[in-house]
Amino acid sequence: MWQQVKQALADSTAHFLTVLAKLLPGLAALIVAVLMSVVLAWILAVFARRLLASLRFDERLGRWGFASLAGWSPQNSPTILVSRSLAALVVVSGFLIGVAAFDFEWTYWFVQAIFAYIPNVVAAFVILLVGNIIARFLARSVLIGAVNLNLQYARFLSIGVKWLVIVLAVAMALEHLRIAPGVVQLAFGILFGGIVLSMALAVGLGSKDFVTKSLERDAKKAANELRVSKSVGVDPLRHL
Amino acid sequence: METDVTPQPVQEPVESVDLVVSILADFDSDAIAKTYQELRALPGPLRIAVLENDQRERAEPVSSGAAVRSEDQKNAVVFQVSSPSAKPDGNPTGVSRLSEAYRSVFAAAAQLQARGCCVMASKQESEKPGWIWQLAQPLFDKKVDLVLPHYARRKFEGLLNNSIVAPLMRALYGKRVNNPMGPDIAVSQRLIQAMEARAGANGNRRHPLASLTSTALCENLQVAEVHFGARIYPPTDWTAMSSVLMDVLSPVFLDVERNAPCWQRARASAALPSFGEPRHVAEDKSDLDVARMIESFQLGNRELLEIWGLVLPPATLFDLRKLAHPPADRFRMSDELWVRIVYDFALAHRLGTISRDHLLRSLTPLYLGWAASYAQDLKDAGAASPEQSLERLSLAYEAGKSYLVSRWRWPDRFNP
Numbered sequence: 001m002w003q004q005v006k007q008a009l010a011d012s013t014a015h016f017l018t019v020l021a022k023l024l025p026g027l028a029a030l031i032v033a034v035l036m037s038v039v040l041a042w043i044l045a046v047f048a049r050r051l052l053a054s055l056r057f058d059e060r061l062g063r064w065g066f067a068s069l070a071g072w073s074p075q076n077s078p079t080i081l082v083s084r085s086l087a088a089l090v091v092v093s094g095f096l097i098g099v100a101a102f103d104f105e106w107t108y109w110f111v112q113a114i115f116a117y118i119p120n121v122v123a124a125f126v127i128l129l130v131g132n133i134i135a136r137f138l139a140r141s142v143l144i145g146a147v148n149l150n151l152q153y154a155r156f157l158s159i160g161v162k163w164l165v166i167v168l169a170v171a172m173a174l175e176h177l178r179i180a181p182g183v184v185q186l187a188f189g190i191l192f193g194g195i196v197l198s199m200a201l202a203v204g205l206g207s208k209d210f211v212t213k214s215l216e217r218d219a220k221k222a223a224n225e226l227r228v229s230k231s232v233g234v235d236p237l238r239h240l
Numbered sequence: 241m242e243t244d245v246t247p248q249p250v251q252e253p254v255e256s257v258d259l260v261v262s263i264l265a266d267f268d269s270d271a272i273a274k275t276y277q278e279l280r281a282l283p284g285p286l287r288i289a290v291l292e293n294d295q296r297e298r299a300e301p302v303s304s305g306a307a308v309r310s311e312d313q314k315n316a317v318v319f320q321v322s323s324p325s326a327k328p329d330g331n332p333t334g335v336s337r338l339s340e341a342y343r344s345v346f347a348a349a350a351q352l353q354a355r356g357c358c359v360m361a362s363k364q365e366s367e368k369p370g371w372i373w374q375l376a377q378p379l380f381d382k383k384v385d386l387v388l389p390h391y392a393r394r395k396f397e398g399l400l401n402n403s404i405v406a407p408l409m410r411a412l413y414g415k416r417v418n419n420p421m422g423p424d425i426a427v428s429q430r431l432i433q434a435m436e437a438r439a440g441a442n443g444n445r446r447h448p449l450a451s452l453t454s455t456a457l458c459e460n461l462q463v464a465e466v467h468f469g470a471r472i473y474p475p476t477d478w479t480a481m482s483s484v485l486m487d488v489l490s491p492v493f494l495d496v497e498r499n500a501p502c503w504q505r506a507r508a509s510a511a512l513p514s515f516g517e518p519r520h521v522a523e524d525k526s527d528l529d530v531a532r533m534i535e536s537f538q539l540g541n542r543e544l545l546e547i548w549g550l551v552l553p554p555a556t557l558f559d560l561r562k563l564a565h566p567p568a569d570r571f572r573m574s575d576e577l578w579v580r581i582v583y584d585f586a587l588a589h590r591l592g593t594i595s596r597d598h599l600l601r602s603l604t605p606l607y608l609g610w611a612a613s614y615a616q617d618l619k620d621a622g623a624a625s626p627e628q629s630l631e632r633l634s635l636a637y638e639a640g641k642s643y644l645v646s647r648w649r650w651p652d653r654f655n656p
Contacts, residue, residue: 062550140547140598147540148482148604150532154543 023102030098037094041087049083057082124173131169135162153202160199167191257319259376260349260357262291264341264423267363278370279318289319289352291345321348338423339491342448346432354429355379361423362471364391365521371468375426378464378515385461386452387426388512390418392470392519395618395626396528399611400484402630404582405492411637412496413457414506418465420453421488427452434459446498447491454495458502467516478532481608482601489600493589504645509638533612534568540605547602551588556580563609573613575636581606582637583644591651 052058057079074080100111139162146154171188175181263275279288342359349357356379358372378384391398401419409420435455439446446455456463477484496503541564549557559577566572585603589596618625 137595140594143543144482144547144598144601147543148536148601149479150536150539152539154539 026102029101030095033094033098033101034091037091037097040094041090044090045083045087048086049079052079052082120176120178124176127173127176128169131165131172135165135169138162138165156202157199160195164192164195167195256353257287257289258355258380259286259288260291260321260345260352260354261288261372261376262341262345262348262357262359264338264359264361265363275372276318278372282373284317287317287319289321289348289354291348292320292322321352339447339449346427346435346448349427349429350432350436356426356428357432358426359422359424364468365470365472374466374468374516375424378466379426379428382464382513383428383462384426384464384513385428385431386456386463388417388419388422388453388463388465389424389468389471390465390514390518391468392521393626394470394521396615397470397473399614400488400607403578403607403610403614403633404489407630407634407637408492408496408582408586409453410509410634411641412499412503412506413454414509415457415463416509416511416634417453417463421449421492422452423449424468424471425452428461431456431459431461434461446495450491450495454499454502458499463512465512465514467514467518469519470521482604485604485607486597486600489585489603490589490596493586493600496586497590500648504648509634528615530571530612530615531568533608533615534571537605537609537612538564540602540609544602544605547594547598548606550593551599551602552581552584556584560606569616571609571612571616573610575633576640578606578610578613578633579636579640580643583640583647586644587647587651590648 058077061078074084096111096114099107139158142161143154143158146157151157167188171184171192174184261275261279263272267275276290279290282288338361341361345357345359356376358376358379360372360375364371375387375389378387393402398419401421405420406418409415409417431452435446435448435451438451438455453463455461541560545557545560548560552560556577559574563571563573581603585599588594588599593599614629617629
C-alpha cells in the first residue's frame with residue numbers, strides 16, 4: 001500500500017517536474033520578451049517625450065481646445081501622458097508576445113484573439129479622437145456664433161452640440177468594440193433624443209421673444225427698405 | 241439729351257487706351273449716361289475704355305470694342321469694352337466678390353496697356369460732376385500711382401475702417417491714409433505691375449482692396465487722396481456683423497503678415513498729398529443703441545474669455561475683466577486696450593493660434609465694445625470731437641507699434 005502511495009507521489013512529482021520543465025522555456029521567453037519590451041518602451045517613451053516637447057505639444061493641445069486633457073495627465077503634462085501610454089502599449093505587446101511563446105493551444109488562441117481585436121480598438125480610438133476634435137470645433141463655432149447673435153443661452157447651446165457629437169462618437173466606438181451592441185443602440189437613441197429634445201425645449205422657450213421680434217422686424221423691413229436705402233437709416237451706425 | 245450721350249457702337253479694335261474706367265456701383269441709366277457725357281467732355285487725345293459689367297454685353301472680347309467718337313478730336317474717345325467679370329451684387333459682406341471685380345479691372349487695364357484705371361464702387365450722397373476725373377487726374381498730371389478717396393464722414397460711419405483698417409495702415413506703413421480700402425480708387429499701370437509682380441513672387445494672389453495701399457507704400461510709389469462728399473454706406477446688418485469683420489479683416493491681416501519685413505522698418509507717420517477741398521456733412525441726429533452693443537460685449541466677455549485667453553495676454557484679459565460690470569453710461573474701453581487687442585488678434589492670425597474663422601468672429605463683441613465706448617465718448621465730448629477722437633486712436637496705434645513688433649518677433653518670450 002505504502003509502495004503504491006510512494007509510486008503515485010513519485011509519478012505526480014515527475015509529472016509536475018515535467019510540466020514545469022516544459023513551462024520553463026516559455027517562462028524564460030516571457031521574461032526576455034517583457035524585459036526587451038520594457039527597454040524598448042523606455043527608449044520610445046524618451047524619444048516621444050523629446051519629440052513632443054520640441055513640438056510644444058502641451059501648448060498646441062491647449063490651443064486646439066484640449067486644455068482639459070492636462071488635468072487628467074500626470075504632472076499636468078499631456079506629453080507625459082502620451083509617452084507613458086506609448087510605453088505601456090509596448091510593454092503589453094511584449095507581454096502578449098511572451099505569452100504566445102508558451103507552447104499551449106489556449107495561449108495561442110488567446111493571443112490571436114487579442115491581436116485580432118486590436119484593429120477594433122484602434123478604430124474605436126480614432127473615432128473617439130476625431131469625434132472629440134469635431135465636437136470641440138463645433139462647440140466653439142456654435143458658442144461664437146450664438147454670442148454674436150446675442151443669445152444669452154450661447155453656452156448651453158455650445159455644450160449641447162458638443163455632447164451630441166461626443167455621444168454619437170462614443171456610441172460608434174462601442175459599436176466597433178462590439179460591447180453590448182443592443183444596449184448601446186438603445187442608450188444612444190435615448191441619450192441623443194433626450195439631448196435634442198431638451199435643447200429644442202430650452203431654446204424654443206428661451207427664444208420665444210426673440211422669434212417674435214424677428215418676425216416683427218421682417219414685416220417692418222419691407223416698409224423701411226426705401227428709407228434705409230437713403231443716406232442714413234434709423235440706425236446711424238455704419239461699419240463698412 | 242440721353243440720345244446724345246448714349247454710345248453709338250462703332251466696331252473698332254481697341255489695342256490700347258489711356259484710362260480704363262469701371263463702374264461697379266449700382267448706378268441707374270441716367271447716372272451712367274451722365275458719366276459717359278462727362279468722359280466724352282474730357283480733353284483729347286485721351287482714349288478711355290469703359291468696362292461694361294453687364295452679363296449681356298460679355299459676348300465681346302476685351303480686345304475689341306465699340307467707340308463713341310466725339311465730333312472732333314479735341315475731346316476724349318470713349319470705348320465700351322466687355323468686362324471679364326460680372327458686376328458684384330449689393331451684398332454688404334461681398335468684399336471677396338468685389339475683390340474679383342477689381343482683379344478683372346486690373347487685368348483689363350493691363351491687357352489694354354492703359355496708363356491707369358479708375359474704379360467707382362460706391363454712390364455718394366451728392367454726386368458732383370466730374371468726380372471720376374478728379375480721381376483719375378492725379379495719375380496723369382501728378383504721376384501719382386494710387387489715388388484714394390477721403391470721404392466726408394459722419395461720426396458713426398465707416399467705423400470698421402476708422403477703428404481698425406485706417407489706423408493700422410497708418411501705424412504700420414507711416415502714412416496717414418483715411419480710406420486704404422477705397423473702394424473708389426484710381427491706380428497707375430506701375431502699381432498694377434507691382435501687384436502682379438508681388439503676386440507672382442509669393443505664388444498666390446493678393447486681395448486687391450487690402451493690398452493696393454500697402455503695396456504702393458512698400459514699393460515707394462506715390463499715393464494721394466482726393467476729397468469727396470459723404471458716401472452712401474450699406475445699412476448695418478447686425479446678424480452678419482461677424483461675417484463683415486471676417487470678410488474685411490482676414491485679407492488685411494494676411495497682408496500685414498506678408499509685408500512684415502516692410503512695415504517693421506517704418507517709423508512715425510506723415511500726411512499724404514491731397515487734392516480738392518475737404519467737405520463737411522450735416523451730422524445725423526438719430527439715437528444710437530449703445531446698450532445693445534454693450535450687452536453684446538458683456539455677453540462675449542462672459543462666454544468667450546476662454547477663447548480670448550488663447551489670443552490675448554494676461555494683462556489684456558485682466559483689463560477686459562474690469563469692464564465686465566460698469567454701468568452702461570460709464571462703460572469705456574481705452575484706446576490703448578483696443579489697440580493691443582487688434583495687434584494681438586493680428587499676431588494670432590499669423591501664428592494660427594486658433595482657426596482663423598473662429599479668431600476673427602470672436603473679435604465681434606470686442607469691436608462692438610469699442611464702438612459703444614467711442615459712441616459714449618462722443619456723447620460726452622460734443623460734436624467737434626469725432627476727428628479728435630479718431631486722431632487719438634491713430635496715435636495710440638502708432639504708440640503701440642513697438643508692442644506689436646516685439647510680439648511679432650518674439651511671440652513666446654514677449655507675453656506681458
